Amino acid sequence: MKFMVLVKADETTEGGAMPTEQELTEMGKFNEELVKAGVMLAGEGLLPSSKGARLRYSDQGTTVLDGPFTETKELIAGFWILEVSSRAEVIEWMKRAPFRDTTIEIRQVASEDDFGDAMTPELREREERMRRQVEERHGS
């Protein structure tokens, strides 16, 4: 089963402070352990929300709001996607992450089956077409 680990932002990450060499080394070591154990599928750090944007959809149309966003604690500073055998295993792995004053959140990635009947074959096909286009654009 797949889990997404979300690293919450804080004033430091939102302030645009980049990790120190020591922090990068520690995180690199942790990531290496995840890769060596065969559990890491993806993982990235995100730049502050000042470089991002937010889109709001409504009947009136779509409005675009440029970052930064103020509610720092609800923002995300990075993520992993891990493939493990249980929720307990992700927790056990993430206890080893070299964080000091950080909050992370662990969420299970939904599979097709979790959507049940609402995911009709037509919707699946559309979803698939979209994903393929994304991949083609990324040239993978």
Next chain:
Amino acid sequence: MTVTEAHRSIDAVWRIESAKLIAALARMVRDVGLAEELAQDALVAALEQWPSSGVPSNPGAWLMTIAKRRAIDHFRHRKMAQRKHEELGLDLETTQDAIEVEPDEVPDDLLRLIFTACHPVLSTEARVALTLRLLGGLTTDEIARAFLVPETTVAQRIVRAKRTLARKKVPYEVPVGAELAERLGSVLEVVYLVFNEGYSATAGDDWMRPALCADAIRLGRILAGLAPREPEVSGLVALMELQASRARARVTADGEPILLLDQNRAKWDRLLIGHGLAALARAETLAGEARRGPYTLQAAIAACHARAGAPEDTDWARIAALYGELADVMPSPVVELNRAVAVSMARGPEAALPLVDALAAEPTLARYHLLPTVRGDLLAKVGRFEEAKAEFARAAELTRNAREREVLIARAKQASTGNAG
């Protein structure tokens, strides 16, 4: 922390730590069987203590400390028991020195453990059981359920395997030179066997069997990290990831298999496909000018399907060429038959028929129902209906699957009315 929560955490810790723990202990005590017993002792201690004391902040180090203490006790007892014997395999002082080494200091430990568990002195069944036990952290009961054999059989296999390794004095090391390539073959074979055991299980089965696929992929990825220059290791990872990406699409709700070309591709796992394609690219880069090995080639074939958005987009010419290459490195009538199917898709039934006809005299395929199935299909397509009918009838006799037999009998009928089906 409740007892259940504690047990879940202990399971998770065991999954993460057990192989490293056993690998490091085996280096210290130079006996895989003893190493596993010591690790088990540490696990029992954790089960006794953690529910009340909580999981320690560094559970791996905690387990290692307990196991080392048991190791020292073990050798102390043995020394007393064997005082009269001069030739002691290991004396207490050297053991204690060795035990000072931290597990992470010797990265080759896991690799040594894999090569020992897959050693050619052991039978294939024993290699599989020992690998899952020592590297996958599975219990005897879990292995038994996965392979549909009684637990006592698995337990005996493991005990005998450990005894054989000790009796034959199998060195705890990674082979070098020409031996490495040969022994690596045995390791990859075990991993792929575990994968297939899980993959051939249909939905609805005991969860243990599909979980074997995940275990095999994890072992493959670990191996790829430990042997980063071996193209076939990455090739096998790619093959397993690409096959596993179709797991959700390959059976109906009733557990009936769905042929690859009929599968709903929206159910294919894109993340695994992406990973599989990356692993394949790595394998091909590593192989460089050298001939691609069988796992890499099979992964390349699987990749052709994965890249095709719809069945009609499949690059059959490339698949046919890849089967040709595969037939060179791993000659097999089944590969030839698959090549014939790909050729017929790429260039039509006339081009494929001679390839299938050439297999008619192949003794290993004499009872293989897919040979007459494929031949019947090609014959029907070129309008030789009488011959096609005979082939379908023969295929129906040979298959052991009732559903498949019905389909073949229906096709035989269709052919007799001059319908290509």
